[in-house]
Amino acid sequence: MANIKLKAHLREASQPARILAVQAFSRAAGAPLVHGNSIRLLKDAKENYPAWLEAIRSAEKNVHFENYIIRDDNIGKQFADALIAKAKEGSRVRVLYDWMGALTETSGSYWRRLSDGGVEVRCFNPPSFNSPLGWVSRLHRKSLSVDNRVAFVSGLCVGQMWAGYPERDIPPWRDTGIAVRGPVVADVVQSFSRAWAEVGPEIPADELPDQKSIPIEGTVDMRVLGHVAATAGLYRLEQLIAVLAQKTLWLTDAYFVGTTSYVQALRGAAMDGVDVRLLVPGSSGDLKFLRPISRAGYRPLLEAGVRVFEWNGSMLHAKTAVADGRWARVGSSNLNLASWLGNWELDVAVENLGFAHEMEQMYLQDLDNATEIVLSEKNRVHPVEEPEPPPKSHRAGMGSGKSGSAGRLTAGAIRVGNTVGAAITNRLVLGAAEAKIMLSGGAALLVLAVLALVQPLLIVVPFALIAGWFGISLLLQAYLLHKSRKNGNVSDVPPSRNKDNVVEIPGLRRESAAEPPPREPSDARDGP
Missing domain, CATH: 1.20.5 (Single alpha-helices involved in coiled-coils or other helix-helix interfaces)
Incomplete structure (x- = not known):
C-alpha cells in the first residue's frame, strides 16, 4: 500500500514538470503538439519512392509536392509521368522546386513537360537584381501531401542516386522518411501553402484543411517544424532536447557543422553520462580533401565522450534524431546554420515510445555499416579501423551525386570559416586537427594580400x-x-510575410492565426 501511495505521489508531483516540458517544447519550436495521428517509418528510396508514387496515383482531389532537387533522370521521369497522369484526370497538382537545387540537375524541358501536362509548377527564389543575397535562402524541404489525408516528410530528393545504380554495383544513398495520417497532415499542407505563396498567388482558403477537418488516425503525438526561414525553431528545440536528454541522444546528419553553443550542449550531455552518438557520412569518398575538414569538428565532441561514427556506404543523407527512447525527429534539416537559420526546412518531431524504438533499432543497424572515430594515444582523430576503399565504380557513383558533393563542400567551407575565425579571435581552443585548416586559411589570405599589392x-x-x-x-x-x-498598400509586416508571423495551432509553422491556440491538455507528456 505504501508503495502504491508513493508512486501516486510521484506521478502527481511530476505533472507540473511534464506540463512545463510540453510548454517549453511548443515555445522553443514554435510548434504545438498535435494528437491523434499514425506514422510509418520509411527507409531509403526502396520504401519511400513506391509509397510516394502510390499516394500520387491514388489522389482524387489534390497533390502538393515540394522538393529541393527533382532530377531529370529515370526516377524523375517516373514522378513526372505520375503527376501528369493525375493532373489529366482532374486532380489539382502543384509542384514547387528550388531554383538552386534544379540549376544543374534538371532541364527546362522537364518543367515545360509538367506544365504542358496540366501540373502547376513554381520555382522557389530564383536570383533577382533587387535582392542580391536573397538566393541564399533555399527551399530545402522534401514533402508530399495527397488529398489532405496522407503526407510524407523526409530527407530524400528525387533522383537515381537515392535508388542506386545496380548495373554499376553502386548502392543507393542512405536516407529516411515518414508517412503520416491524421490531423497533423493539415500542418504539412499549410506549410506547403506558405512556401507556395512566396512565389505567386496563394492557394484558395477552401482548399486548405484545418486539423478539425481531418479524422483521428491513431495515438501518436507530433509537431511539424516548418515555419518561415530564419526563425531558429528547430535550433532551439535541438538544444533543449540535448539539455533534457537523460539516457540517450543519437543523431544522424549529412552535413554536420554544429555551432559553439550546440556543440557545448552535446558535450554537456555526454559529460553528464548521456550516451550521445553522431553518425555522419564517411570522408573517404568523392572529396578526399574534406577529410581533415570534416574530422576537425570531432575533437571537442570526442574529448567530452560523444561517440562519432562515419558511414561506409555511398552517401549518408538522412537527417534524424532519437532521444531517451521516446522522442524522435525526421526531416530535411541538417545540423548547421544554413538549415537552422537560412533555409525553408520541414521536419516532424515525434513523441511516441513505439516510433522512437523503431528509430533506435534502425540506428543500431546503421552502425553495423559505420566506422567509429576515436582519439589515439597521440591525441589524434582517426578511425578505429580504416574501412576498405570503395571500388572505382562505387566512387564514380558518389562523384555523380553532385548534390552530395556540393553539400559537403558547403559544410566544409563553413567549418573552415569557423576555424579561421576562431583562430583570429582566439575564442576557441583549437587542436592539432584544425592545424591543416588554419594553414589553408592563412595561405589563402596571404595570396589575396599579394594580389592586392601586385594587381x-x-x-x-x-x-x-x-x-x-x-x-x-x-x-x-x-x-x-x-x-x-x-x-497605402504596406502594413507593418513585410509584404512577403503578411499574416505569417503568428502561429496558429492547426498549421504550426505555416499557418496564419485566426484565433489564439488552445492550451495543451494537462495530461500531455513531456519531451524526451
Whole structure:
C-alpha cells in the first residue's frame, strides 16, 4: 500500500514538470503538439519512392509536392509521368522546386513537360537584381501531401542516386522518411501553402484543411517544424532536447557543422553520462580533401565522450534524431546554420515510445555499416579501423551525386570559416586537427594580400561591382517600399510575410492565426 501511495505521489508531483516540458517544447519550436495521428517509418528510396508514387496515383482531389532537387533522370521521369497522369484526370497538382537545387540537375524541358501536362509548377527564389543575397535562402524541404489525408516528410530528393545504380554495383544513398495520417497532415499542407505563396498567388482558403477537418488516425503525438526561414525553431528545440536528454541522444546528419553553443550542449550531455552518438557520412569518398575538414569538428565532441561514427556506404543523407527512447525527429534539416537559420526546412518531431524504438533499432543497424572515430594515444582523430576503399565504380557513383558533393563542400567551407575565425579571435581552443585548416586559411589570405599589392584591380573591380549592385538594389527596394506605403498598400509586416508571423495551432509553422491556440491538455507528456 505504501508503495502504491508513493508512486501516486510521484506521478502527481511530476505533472507540473511534464506540463512545463510540453510548454517549453511548443515555445522553443514554435510548434504545438498535435494528437491523434499514425506514422510509418520509411527507409531509403526502396520504401519511400513506391509509397510516394502510390499516394500520387491514388489522389482524387489534390497533390502538393515540394522538393529541393527533382532530377531529370529515370526516377524523375517516373514522378513526372505520375503527376501528369493525375493532373489529366482532374486532380489539382502543384509542384514547387528550388531554383538552386534544379540549376544543374534538371532541364527546362522537364518543367515545360509538367506544365504542358496540366501540373502547376513554381520555382522557389530564383536570383533577382533587387535582392542580391536573397538566393541564399533555399527551399530545402522534401514533402508530399495527397488529398489532405496522407503526407510524407523526409530527407530524400528525387533522383537515381537515392535508388542506386545496380548495373554499376553502386548502392543507393542512405536516407529516411515518414508517412503520416491524421490531423497533423493539415500542418504539412499549410506549410506547403506558405512556401507556395512566396512565389505567386496563394492557394484558395477552401482548399486548405484545418486539423478539425481531418479524422483521428491513431495515438501518436507530433509537431511539424516548418515555419518561415530564419526563425531558429528547430535550433532551439535541438538544444533543449540535448539539455533534457537523460539516457540517450543519437543523431544522424549529412552535413554536420554544429555551432559553439550546440556543440557545448552535446558535450554537456555526454559529460553528464548521456550516451550521445553522431553518425555522419564517411570522408573517404568523392572529396578526399574534406577529410581533415570534416574530422576537425570531432575533437571537442570526442574529448567530452560523444561517440562519432562515419558511414561506409555511398552517401549518408538522412537527417534524424532519437532521444531517451521516446522522442524522435525526421526531416530535411541538417545540423548547421544554413538549415537552422537560412533555409525553408520541414521536419516532424515525434513523441511516441513505439516510433522512437523503431528509430533506435534502425540506428543500431546503421552502425553495423559505420566506422567509429576515436582519439589515439597521440591525441589524434582517426578511425578505429580504416574501412576498405570503395571500388572505382562505387566512387564514380558518389562523384555523380553532385548534390552530395556540393553539400559537403558547403559544410566544409563553413567549418573552415569557423576555424579561421576562431583562430583570429582566439575564442576557441583549437587542436592539432584544425592545424591543416588554419594553414589553408592563412595561405589563402596571404595570396589575396599579394594580389592586392601586385594587381589591385583584381580585388578592387569585383568589390566595386558587387558594392554597386548591392547599393542599386537597396535604393530600388527603398523606392518600392516608399511608393507602396504612399499608396497605402504596406502594413507593418513585410509584404512577403503578411499574416505569417503568428502561429496558429492547426498549421504550426505555416499557418496564419485566426484565433489564439488552445492550451495543451494537462495530461500531455513531456519531451524526451
